[in-house]
Amino acid sequence: MAERLIKSNKIRIGDISIAYHIKKATEKTDRTIIFLHGFPFNKNMWREQLESLEDNITGIAVDIRGLGNSTKGHGFFSIDVFAKDLGAFLRKMEIDKAVLCGVSMGGYIALRAYQLFPEKIDGLILSDTHAKADDNAGKQKRFDAIQAVLNHGRRPYAIGFIANVFSPKSIEEKPEAIELIKSSIRRNSVSSICATLLAMASRTDTTDVLSEIKVPTLLIRGKEDKITPAEPMEEMAKKIKGATYMEFEGCGHLPNMEDPAKFNLNMNKLLQKKS
Ligand code: MLT
Numbered sequence: 001m002a003e004r005l006i007k008s009n010k011i012r013i014g015d016i017s018i019a020y021h022i023k024k025a026t027e028k029t030d031r032t033i034i035f036l037h038g039f040p041f042n043k044n045m046w047r048e049q050l051e052s053l054e055d056n057i058t059g060i061a062v063d064i065r066g067l068g069n070s071t072k073g074h075g076f077f078s079i080d081v082f083a084k085d086l087g088a089f090l091r092k093m094e095i096d097k098a099v100l101c102g103v104s105m106g107g108y109i110a111l112r113a114y115q116l117f118p119e120k121i122d123g124l125i126l127s128d129t130h131a132k133a134d135d136n137a138g139k140q141k142r143f144d145a146i147q148a149v150l151n152h153g154r155r156p157y158a159i160g161f162i163a164n165v166f167s168p169k170s171i172e173e174k175p176e177a178i179e180l181i182k183s184s185i186r187r188n189s190v191s192s193i194c195a196t197l198l199a200m201a202s203r204t205d206t207t208d209v210l211s212e213i214k215v216p217t218l219l220i221r222g223k224e225d226k227i228t229p230a231e232p233m234e235e236m237a238k239k240i241k242g243a244t245y246m247e248f249e250g251c252g253h254l255p256n257m258e259d260p261a262k263f264n265l266n267m268n269k270l271l272q273k274k275s
Helices: 043-052 079-091 105-116 134-150 154-165 169-171 177-185 192-201 229-237 260-271
Strands: 008-011 016-023 033-038 058-063 098-103 123-129 217-222 244-248
Touching: 008 043, 008 079, 016 043, 016 079, 033 043, 033 079, 033 105, 033 123, 033 260, 043 058, 043 098, 043 177, 079 192, 098 105, 098 217, 098 260, 105 123, 105 192, 123 169, 123 260, 134 154, 134 192, 154 177, 154 192, 169 177, 169 217, 217 229, 217 260, 244 260
Parallel strands: 033 058, 033 098, 098 123, 123 217, 217 244
Antiparallel strands: 008 016, 016 058
């Protein structure tokens, strides 16, 4: 069996340069999966998923505009802009169709992408995310977070974040995952963190698209997720025809890092299904 290496690359698209990790299929393939990270992380959170992909699948983990090693371009961030960046990335990479796997903010982007170019998407894995826009209290929380980052910097923000993101079990047992997330937060610039908070505060509700989804869909939620409640995910499961919904015991907001074995097993099952 040919060895499959994960390579890192950059590609120029419009006003930005998008950084990505890629693991190419060794067999002739018509299946690609694109990983979309959450806020304020980067593509490195998907390493264990890339490693586990079967030989007939190409996997690509991108850095969203302004985060990780992707440049920020014009600096006016929105979930709509991130989804359009993804569409441009697919065109430039000559990818006809892809499965989108997004966690949290990555899921907001995947759902907006499904509204914009459903013909390019042939499967969805949505983890710890939902279709609702922020209500006023949610928006105010984003504005408070912007003030906190501007006043005190990224470090205290990163520390506060960890307690919310991981389950108590993961905090005890997953020091490497915690370090990776802490350093991802600290590597993003203050301006990109704040611009991404505004992007999430201004996002539109994508509930209407749920009943239009016609591709295999897997919904995953960490049972101890303090950020994404169960109710909007259960609603997604009801509205997306044929969707599978799973809750992972012992996981918080990032099941792909907290229980990668279980996540990968179910991801690989979905990747072998055809829409
Ligand atoms: C994320 O992990 O992407 C964020 O928690 C999403 C959010 O704050 O809505």
